[in-house]
Amino acid sequence: MEEYYFLFFLAFVWMIFAAICDFKTREIPNWGNFSLIAVALAYRAFYSISKNETMFFVYGLIGTLFFIGFGFLFYYGRAFAGGDAKLLMALGAVLPFESYTDYFFIGLGFIFILFMVGALYSLIYSTFLIRGKKGFAKTFEKKIGNKKLLVYGFLIAGIFAGIWFFYSADVFFGFYLFILGLMPLFYFYAKTVDEMCMIKLTQPGDLREGDWIVRDIKTGKGVIKNRVDGLSKNEIQLLKKIGKKVLIRDGLPFAISFLMAFMVFVFLFLRYGFSFLPVF
Known part of the structure; x- marks a missing residue:
């Protein structure tokens, strides 16, 4: 496990830099993301040669390619901006893959953590954006429209299912069901925030x-x-x-979500090792 400490430190430094740039300029420099890939793979190659562990480099290389696929998927799905997608790609060279099944457990596990942390961060950040926005509640209600039964049905079912599994000792599954129940509500909330706060007329x-x-x-x-x-x-x-003048869709400075999600991931990994991953 010790061979990953340098990679974790490296990723923390790069992501702090990315988060600062994202807050200041709403951009993450390409050279920052690509240099993280280069340095991480160079370290893996050096370690593999010195310790005669070829797979340490191979797993990192495949992890990079695996996350490049996810990066393109989220970019062309308009979930991530270009800088965020490239930062995700770079993390493929950092995450602790030690077998081919880890691409499923670790890869999807980290992405799950990223989206959960990102959703919480976006929710908190957006509350500051909507302050003073008149008519937000009315627009939100209008967005839901005739889908109230679906939205609130999911919410109530998620709450009850979450409570049931929480008390039946399957805490993780209960948490997942609760989050699933919130998804339709969060979707319409995000659409309302996008329409009222993220679209701006720009010179x-x-x-x-x-x-x-x-x-x-x-x-x-x-x-x-x-x-x-x-x-x-x-x-x-x-x-x-x-x-x-042009109407553009602005985005949240999302790089901080990568940093926070990575902190959660590393804490769980150092605390429980690979044993925590199958819960994802």
Whole structure:
């Protein structure tokens, strides 16, 4: 287990840097994410050679490829921005894979922790965003619309099932069911926050490469498409030239969620070793 301590320390340093950049500029530098992959794999290669443990490097390399797949999945699914997706890819070189089954337990286990921590962080962060926003409750209710039975049915079922399994000693499964019951409610809450707090009219001079536009933009003879990879440098230059304000979808500074999720993961790993992973 000691061979992972340096990798954990490395990831903590990189993620602290990423979180600071994300809060300040809403961007995570590409060189930061790619250098984490390079340094982590270089350490694995050096350790593998010095200790004659080839699989330590191989598992890290496969882990990187495995998480690159997840990164693309979440990026093109618009769950993560580009910097967040690349940070996830980089963590594939860091996580303690020691067998092929670990890609399922550790990989999905970490992603589960990340989404749980991310959901809690987003909920807390969004409460500050909606303060003073008139009509939030009305918009939230409108978003739910005729799906109240589904939303509140899931919520009540999740609460009762969670309590049942909690008292039957299957605490983890009870917790999962409770979280599952909250999902529809959280989905409509997130949609309302997105509509009321995350969409803003932006001057062309304030646009950044990769910004997500809300809808297609007509520019006289052409159209700038609402693409998953966001605005390009040339498109930003064109918008500056015609002086057109743009509705963009801003995101939360999410890198801090990676740091907090990794702290939870490392605590569980150091406390319980690999034995805690099958609960995921």
